[in-house]
Amino acid sequence: MIELEDLTKRYGKFTAVDGINLTIPRGELYGLLGPNGAGKTTTMRMIAGILQPTSGTIRIAGINLRTRPLEAKSRLGFIPDRPYVYEKLTGAEFLRFVSGLYGQGGGEIERRIDELLELFELTPWKDELTESYSHGMRQKLIISSALVHRPEVIVVDEPMVGLDPKSARLLKDLLREFVSRGGTVLMSTHTLEIAEAMCDRIAIVVAGRIAASGTMGELRAQTSSGDATLEELFLKLTGGLAERELSDLFQR
Amino acid sequence: MIFSSAEAVRRSPGVLTILGPKWRSLRARVRVERSGAGGRVLLLVLLGGGFWTAVFGAAYRVLKYFKGVEEIGPLLAGKLLAVALLSFAAILLLSNLVTALSTFFLAKDLDMLVSAPVDWIYFYLAKLGETLVHSSWMVMLMVVPILTAYGVVFGGGPLFPLVALVTLLPYFLLPTVVGSVLTLVLVNVFPARRARDILSLVALAAAGGLVLMLRLLQPEQLARPEGFRNLLDFIAVLRAPSHPLLPSEWAASALMNWLLRVRDPLPLLLLWSTAGAFIVMGASMHRRLFAPGFTKSQEGANAVGNRAAWQRAAARLLAWLPVTRREFILKDLRVFFRDATQWSQLILLAVLLIVYVFNIRALPLYTGERVPVVLVTLVVFLNQGLGGFVLSAIAARFIFPSVSLEGRQLWLLKSSPLDLRAMLWSKYWVGTLPLLVLALGIGVVTNRILQAPPFMMLLTIITTVCYTLAVGALALGLGVLFPQFETENAAQIPTSFGGLVFMMAAVSLLTLIIVVEAIPVAEQLRTWQENGAQGAPASLFFTVVAVFSICAIATIVPLNLGLKRLTALDV
Numbered sequence: 030m031i032e033l034e035d036l037t038k039r040y041g042k043f044t045a046v047d048g049i050n051l052t053i054p055r056g057e058l059y060g061l062l063g064p065n066g067a068g069k070t071t072t073m074r075m076i077a078g079i080l081q082p083t084s085g086t087i088r089i090a091g092i093n094l095r096t097r098p099l100e101a102k103s104r105l106g107f108i109p110d111r112p113y114v115y116e117k118l119t120g121a122e123f124l125r126f127v128s129g130l131y132g133q134g135g136g137e138i139e140r141r142i143d144e145l146l147e148l149f150e151l152t153p154w155k156d157e158l159t160e161s162y163s164h165g166m167r168q169k170l171i172i173s174s175a176l177v178h179r180p181e182v183i184v185v186d187e188p189m190v191g192l193d194p195k196s197a198r199l200l201k202d203l204l205r206e207f208v209s210r211g212g213t214v215l216m217s218t219h220t221l222e223i224a225e226a227m228c229d230r231i232a233i234v235v236a237g238r239i240a241a242s243g244t245m246g247e248l249r250a251q252t253s254s255g256d257a258t259l260e261e262l263f264l265k266l267t268g269g270l271a272e273r274e275l276s277d278l279f280q281r
Numbered sequence: 282m283i284f285s286s287a288e289a290v291r292r293s294p295g296v297l298t299i300l301g302p303k304w305r306s307l308r309a310r311v312r313v314e315r316s317g318a319g320g321r322v323l324l325l326v327l328l329g330g331g332f333w334t335a336v337f338g339a340a341y342r343v344l345k346y347f348k349g350v351e352e353i354g355p356l357l358a359g360k361l362l363a364v365a366l367l368s369f370a371a372i373l374l375l376s377n378l379v380t381a382l383s384t385f386f387l388a389k390d391l392d393m394l395v396s397a398p399v400d401w402i403y404f405y406l407a408k409l410g411e412t413l414v415h416s417s418w419m420v421m422l423m424v425v426p427i428l429t430a431y432g433v434v435f436g437g438g439p440l441f442p443l444v445a446l447v448t449l450l451p452y453f454l455l456p457t458v459v460g461s462v463l464t465l466v467l468v469n470v471f472p473a474r475r476a477r478d479i480l481s482l483v484a485l486a487a488a489g490g491l492v493l494m495l496r497l498l499q500p501e502q503l504a505r506p507e508g509f510r511n512l513l514d515f516i517a518v519l520r521a522p523s524h525p526l527l528p529s530e531w532a533a534s535a536l537m538n539w540l541l542r543v544r545d546p547l548p549l550l551l552l553w554s555t556a557g558a559f560i561v562m563g564a565s566m567h568r569r570l571f572a573p574g575f576t577k578s579q580e581g582a583n584a585v586g587n588r589a590a591w592q593r594a595a596a597r598l599l600a601w602l603p604v605t606r607r608e609f610i611l612k613d614l615r616v617f618f619r620d621a622t623q624w625s626q627l628i629l630l631a632v633l634l635i636v637y638v639f640n641i642r643a644l645p646l647y648t649g650e651r652v653p654v655v656l657v658t659l660v661v662f663l664n665q666g667l668g669g670f671v672l673s674a675i676a677a678r679f680i681f682p683s684v685s686l687e688g689r690q691l692w693l694l695k696s697s698p699l700d701l702r703a704m705l706w707s708k709y710w711v712g713t714l715p716l717l718v719l720a721l722g723i724g725v726v727t728n729r730i731l732q733a734p735p736f737m738m739l740l741t742i743i744t745t746v747c748y749t750l751a752v753g754a755l756a757l758g759l760g761v762l763f764p765q766f767e768t769e770n771a772a773q774i775p776t777s778f779g780g781l782v783f784m785m786a787a788v789s790l791l792t793l794i795i796v797v798e799a800i801p802v803a804e805q806l807r808t809w810q811e812n813g814a815q816g817a818p819a820s821l822f823f824t825v826v827a828v829f830s831i832c833a834i835a836t837i838v839p840l841n842l843g844l845k846r847l848t849a850l851d852v
Contacts, residue, residue: 074692077692077695077696078695078696079691079692079695079696079851080851081848081849081851098698099698099700100698101698102696102697102698103698105696107692107696109692111689113688113689113690113692113693114690114693115612115616115690117615117616117619117620118612118615118616122612122615125608126608126609126611126612127693127697128604128608129604129605129607129608129609129612130605130608130609130693130694130697130698130699131605131697131698132603132604132605132698133604134604134607134608135604158619174693
């Protein structure tokens with residue numbers, strides 16, 4: 030499970046994340062939505078232990094990330110939005126290296142690596158340097174690396190970017206399966222249809238704060254939006270571009 | 282809106298528009314540097330000023346001396362300029378080869394420029410200009426104090442800077458055009474990533490070969506006139522590198538003609554007409570070959586096969602380590618030996634070491650007569666300092682960049698349960714242990730060549746071990762404090778501001794150690810002079826303790842600071 034208490038991140042005078050409180054229990058897929066620059070990625074990178082919060086507490090599976098970082102991180106798998114990998118390692122070597130970072134090695138891990146590469150259809154490229162991988166292939170490799178050590182919690186930032194429809198479907202099924210077995214997923218996405226279809230609960234972040242959160246029904250109730258779609262709710266909370274402005278844009 | 286072909290060319294963005302973002306980025310960077318760190322700018326100005334003054338001073342003294350030599354003085358000055366410009370031309374050609382590959386085929390702005398309606402000739406000229414500046418700025422800065430010295434000594438007058446500019450522009454352009462044409466051809470034959478590896482290797486091997494060749498020619502013999510049979514031999518040696526078809530020779534002639542008041546516009550005409558013809562030729566080749574080359578540069582499949590023998594051996598050798606450390610070290614080794622920009626620097630290192638040992642051998646210390654032990658001790662002591670400087674340079678090349686090279690992958694390390702202290706220590710030992718072996722090797726070999734007394738051999742070994750451990754930590758720690766995460770070429774990291782700070786810190790540490798050690802060495806020399814008795818002086822023990830303490834502090838403090846910075850680093 031993931032628990033955030035008054036999580037805040039400031040860059041000088043700018044507050045990127047402003048006192049977020051959130052609890053995501055086991056067996057739940059939680060969606061984080063928001064316009065660009067709302068603080069979603071910053072929040073996720075703090076949960077992953079990449080950024081240090083200015084204040085607040087993060088607990089992963091009940092373990093405080095600040096006081097027991099190694100234990101907390103060993104339970105987490107992080108999939109970033111930009112798939113930066115070591116370009117001079119092959120796909121298989123990269124996964125072996127990541128397993129090593131989590132203190133795992135040996136025959137069991139080799140089998141797991143083969144299994145994941147096969148699942149994401151990377152086996153033919155397992156001995157190629159990742160510098161020759163496409164964006165989608167790198168994304169699939171990073172998803173594999175987040176799963177290789179069997180985490181309890183997955184934090185995933187924009188998971189579908191660069192994936193072909195088949196791999197996107199595979200990832201959706203994987204995340205749902207992971208959750209159904211008691212795992213916890215926190216996912217940020219701009220694809221509202223995916224969020225609506227996949228997430229058990231959703232939070233909409235605006236200017237570093239959670240503007241609304243809950244199930245689709247709870248979100249509608251909070252915003253008094255009747256039977257509005259997630260897109261309509263999102264635009265209502267974040268402010269959309271007026272139709273007239275768009276028609277002006279293409280007039281000349 | 283759809284334009285006709287001619288209209289499209291007319292509306293195409295010009296060279297200045299294409300280069301606009303580069304110029305603005307540079308201005309923004311300078312503004313940030315200025316506002317953020319006044320001390321850094323001041324340091325760079327001081328170092329740059331000091332370097333220019335030193336080069337100018339040396340050139341001024343040599344030229345003043347030449348001017349005083351009757352009849353052959355101006356000839357000597359002209360030859361010196363021709364040799365200097367020829368050497369620079371070789372460096373420029375190599376530098377342009379590597380730079381052109383980046384600017385024409387690997388730069389990040391290429392997708393945007395190639396997909397935009399930019400006329401090919403503007404694209405070519407903009408990229409040629411970019412290549413020229415990136416590859417030549419260092420040589421341009423080096424040329425300024427040298428030509429200033431020529432202008433001052435030979436009375437070039439107020440128009441000399443203009444003449445120099447008119448002469449040097451085609452001189453700099455020619456290697457840029459040739460380099461970009463060769464790159465264009467190479468990329469059409471190999472994929473760009475492979476071409477980059479080949480070029481880096483060729484460039485470094487050629488540079489190494491050049492240094493080695495110059496050293497093995499034993500230029501110190503020129504300083505011993507008794508080595509030449511007569512004046513004709515001497516002049517023959519002077520004439521050797523010149524050739525009438527070399528642009529560097531034309532540039533030297535054009536500049537010397539102005540300085541010696543000779544009215545001969547031919548060298549300048551040759552320079553400009555050749556540069557013009559080369560640009561036309563380069564442009565026409567670019568028009569034909571750029572599109573297929575650029576397409577090919579997008580390829581890059583590199584299979585490395587299953588685990589190579591060295592990797593299996595390394596894995597077996599490291600089997601006793603915990604899996605996290607083992608995989609981390611193996612990853613570092615794989616990345617190092619697969620990245621030509623990193624491992625190819627070993628070639629330069631080998632050349633540096635050969636030249637160093639050769640220099641020690643070439644010292645005219647043992648020429649038949651009995652050599653006083655005092656002199657040997659002094660030379661060995663100085664050699665220790667020089668060896669320390671070489672070690673610092675090696676640490677700057679190989680250990681300083683190690684954390685910066687994690688760059689964009691730091692997200693992975695920081696989000697994993699990897700203990701950052703373990704990571705830092707792993708990088709420390711991977712970099713420092715080979716350095717220690719090397720350092721002890723150089724120290725013992727050169728001391729044996731110099732026939733160092735046992736006391737000095739002992740002192741060298743103790744100092745080398747302590748200093749190497751400290752300099753490794755200093756390089757790693759300062760590498761974390763001044764990271765260069767965005768750089769794409771490992772070779773550029775040591776030349777950054779942080780690299781400079783490391784070199785200054787390392788040299789300061791070395792100086793401190795030498796000063797501390799000078800006490801027992803001086804005492805030992807006095808003892809030998811007074812009664813000839815051999816044996817370690819009493820102060821040696823205290824000195825060793827002092828050196829050990831200094832080095833321990835220089836090891837622990839930077840590593841701790843580095844660890845703190847790495848933990849707090851927001852990536």
